[in-house]
Amino acid sequence: MDIKIDRSAPTPAYRQLYEQVSSAIESGELKAGDRLPHIRELAAALGIARNTVEAAYKQLAVEGFAKGRRGLGYIVEELDFSVLDPEPANADAAVLIRESEEQRNRDPLGGAHGMAFDFCYGNRSVEMLPMHALRGLADAVLSDACQAEAARYMDPFGHLGLRKQIVRHLRETRGIRCVPEQVILQPGTQVALSKIASILPQSERIVAMEDPGYNAARYAFQRAGCAIRPIPVHAGQRAFLDALHASDARMAMVTPSNQFPLGFIMPLSTRLKLIEWAKGAGAYLIEDDYCCEYRYRSSPSPALRSIDEHRTIYLGTMSKILTPSVRISYLVLPPELLERWNAVHSDDYCALAWFDQALLEAFMASDAWRRYTHSTVRAYQLSHDALLGALEREMGSRITIYGKDAGLHLLVEDALGRSQEELVELAKGAGVRVYPTEQYWAHEKHPMKSLILIGFSGIARDRIPEGIRRLAAAWR
Amino acid sequence: MDIKIDRSAPTPAYRQLYEQVSSAIESGELKAGDRLPHIRELAAALGIARNTVEAAYKQLAVEGFAKGRRGLGYIVEELDFSVLDPEPANADAAVLIRESEEQRNRDPLGGAHGMAFDFCYGNRSVEMLPMHALRGLADAVLSDACQAEAARYMDPFGHLGLRKQIVRHLRETRGIRCVPEQVILQPGTQVALSKIASILPQSERIVAMEDPGYNAARYAFQRAGCAIRPIPVHAGQRAFLDALHASDARMAMVTPSNQFPLGFIMPLSTRLKLIEWAKGAGAYLIEDDYCCEYRYRSSPSPALRSIDEHRTIYLGTMSKILTPSVRISYLVLPPELLERWNAVHSDDYCALAWFDQALLEAFMASDAWRRYTHSTVRAYQLSHDALLGALEREMGSRITIYGKDAGLHLLVEDALGRSQEELVELAKGAGVRVYPTEQYWAHEKHPMKSLILIGFSGIARDRIPEGIRRLAAAWR
Helix, strand or coil: CCCCCCCCCCCCHHHHHHHHHHHHHHHCCCCCCCECCCHHHHHHHHCCCHHHHHHHHHHHHHHCCEEEECCCEEEECCCCHHHHCCCCCCCCHHHHHHHHHHHHCCCCCCCCCCCCEECCCCCCCHHHCCHHHHHHHHHHHHHCCCCHHHHCCCCCCCCHHHHHHHHHHHHHHHCCCCCHHHEEEECCHHHHHHHHHCCCCHHHCEEEEEECCCHHHHHHHHHCCCEEEEEECCCCHHHHHHHHHHCCCCEEEECCCCCCCCCCCCCHHHHHHHHHHHHHHCCEEEEECCCCCCECCCCCCCCHHHCCCCCEEEEEECCCCCCHHHCCEEEECCHHHHHHHHHHCCCCCCCCCHHHHHHHHHHHHCHHHHHHHHHHHHHHHHHHHHHHHHHHHHHHHHEEEECCCECCEEEEEECCCCCHHHHHHHHHHCCEECEECHHHCCCCCCCCCCEEEEECCCCCHHHHHHHHHHHHHHHC | CCCCCCCCCCCCHHHHHHHHHHHHHHHCCCCCCCECCCHHHHHHHHCCCHHHHHHHHHHHHHHCCEEEECCCEEEECCCCHHHHCCCCCCCCHHHHHHHHHHHHCCCCCCCCCCCCEECCCCCCCHHHCCHHHHHHHHHHHHHCCCCHHHHCCCCCCCCHHHHHHHHHHHHHHHCCCCCHHHEEEECCHHHHHHHHHCCCCHHHCEEEEEECCCHHHHHHHHHCCCEEEEEECCCCHHHHHHHHHHCCCCEEEECCCCCCCCCCCCCHHHHHHHHHHHHHHCCEEEEECCCCCCECCCCCCCCHHHCCCCCEEEEEECCCCCCHHHCCEEEECCHHHHHHHHHHCCCCCCCCCHHHHHHHHHHHHCHHHHHHHHHHHHHHHHHHHHHHHHHHHHHHHHEEEECCCECCEEEEEECCCCCHHHHHHHHHHCCEECEECHHHCCCCCCCCCCEEEEECCCCCHHHHHHHHHHHHHHHC
16 A cells, blocks of 8 residues: 655645545455554654554544454454445436426526516515614624523524514504414414424314415425315305315314405404304314505404404414515414424424524514514505506406405406416516416316416516516517 | 594594494494494594595405495494304413413423523533624625525525535535535424425335434424334444344434434444445435534544435534524435425425525635634533543543543433433432433333433533532432
């Protein structure tokens, strides 16, 4: 074995020796049972300290290349490296990786794909984020002396200070009375829903969902082993309640303050009957209050949870009022469900970072929060008005518009009844990205085949009129 | 109905009117079919504008208290509020909430519980966090103009910039070669493990786990519907491999660089045989490299993933080198598994906040990162030495010590063979918190009944000798 130590290299001598000996073992130059050179002799031959050789040999022994035997020195271990030969069936890794990137980037939320006008849903325009306010607060949070939590596994319900701010926020804006001990922070709606589902025994995982409804919620429930019972919401309140009563659901997920995606408010009479159903069936309601802040021609309607605190699991999110990339959602559990939650999720860690929680706590406690939320709602009202005006001006009677006066998107139904695929493709040809709504329905057979989603939160307001002008031309 | 508008109140007049009318409907003072007072007349009687009355009525209509009928004005809806009466079976909410807090705070990681010396595992001392470096970087990250991602649903694999830094880090510190397209960021090890498990078809969810091993991993697998096959690691490499071969496992989770909790390195010969098993069985290995940075008397051993990139799923975490509250773990998938992952998790959002990822990217790219990791490992080496020295000095032959020279804890076995409960209770009496190890074993019957975990990462170094002195006195 030909060993060379390069004293001018940045790698320490012991490491160079370790690497050359381990390579010799891997290549088969040194074989099982071979004795490594005597420490004193090798040190002398290489002109390095004995300690250096010993450190290299110890490392080889620690990792299992060789074994130190009293009186015999270090002996090479029995090692079969042939197992590391590539499996013949292995496809080219580079090809697999490229295919994976293509597969993932088909995601409809994944960006404008080079199109000049992207009317996406949920994404935000970066200029409207409160970066300036957050800069000052971030510095203060990181300088704060009371950071013991930052160094620990946190309370699985999340940072208490943030839960307190959420309690205050819910009381002031949603008419909800609760205590921080009922609030559980989660890294997004999907995770929250799958955790809610798993407090039901496996045999009772039957969830009623609005149809159409939020597809990602449906997938989250399904992955948690739930059967889904789609309940129609486009055929009137009576049909909705009848279908619910006819179902065997143990939970029902609803969007009372702004039905997703159709955009209407659930009437009080239906809310009361929903609570009646839950009480009678011993079931629970999940109120997904995903977009309650954005209502432009009236006040936000009070939450279902504000009139029922025993059967309603409230679910809120910071994705719409802040940004989807903040990944903070929160549950308010009925007191009756706390014990079950703790039992099922007893080994949970809090999945949110301390820093985000402390930063949001500081933001919500500041005057900047109120200013920010007001100005954000006002800004999206102007975008909503710009989009609605442009749609009416450019397409008038050729479309029906749903979901006005609330939320961050409008729905448009083509009077010619063309398919969503066709409408999306025509738009794409004009450099305009609009979105299908097929995925929100539980079944392929549904009555709104020409319904297109047009979001207004991720596009600059002054680009909306031109984008809709091009869309109208493409659809003409 | 007696309506009063207080012009000096901060609540707008329309809102006061809305609240009084809705209360009258809820209380039954106004009944279904009743007509609300004529807008013009009510405005005149209250001395407010007609617009104000109209705004209140519209809000009542939006929420479903009343309905506007052409020519008839607003008519109260049919609403049955009796459903809101409390259910007789409801226990006192305050009691349920208090019980939940007690239940949750039994968590062994949940804090020192008032004890003067807490030898916890995993938690860190806050003085050692790199808050100063992070302050400057946070400001830069929030000021950066290229923040489009901050306003969007992110790539489900996570922020590309951070994935690139992790690739570099793994190459430099763990001998791992991979590309960012194989790296998937996750909000903690538990979530990562349940996502790995769910790429297996339901019928193949059989996971071999080291016994003893990381209990939270076991729970995560079980919740994902996996059957667990415990494989003994305390009885030698041969017994370990035999049990693995005799199992029907489709995945095996291992901790080669620092067995948890026993603390030994898996020899190279066993690693090679493990890869051989995986190839032969068409199974996968999950390498949980949870604590690879902390090795005090030799270099960290190379990762299993550094010699096998087709059968090994690598799992790393920032919890140990940074803090558990950062909630960032990462997977490196074999190229062969990318397609399956994308198919099963196609609707996943990234569960990590943009800001944390951008901040960690900036930290890892800075010189401060290298300085920080070196000084952290050095600091815990000193704490390790202080703890080991104190244990040998104070208890000498009365204990056996496991897991030296690595990690963030030591294990101590009582020579008298007393139970863990007794040892923990005796310590508690002296104001010292040490931890049981029962939970790491798959079955109650196991051979290490007197094994106690003593962590050294969450306690100030200069308090270690006094804490161990008291422990020795309590156990004498």
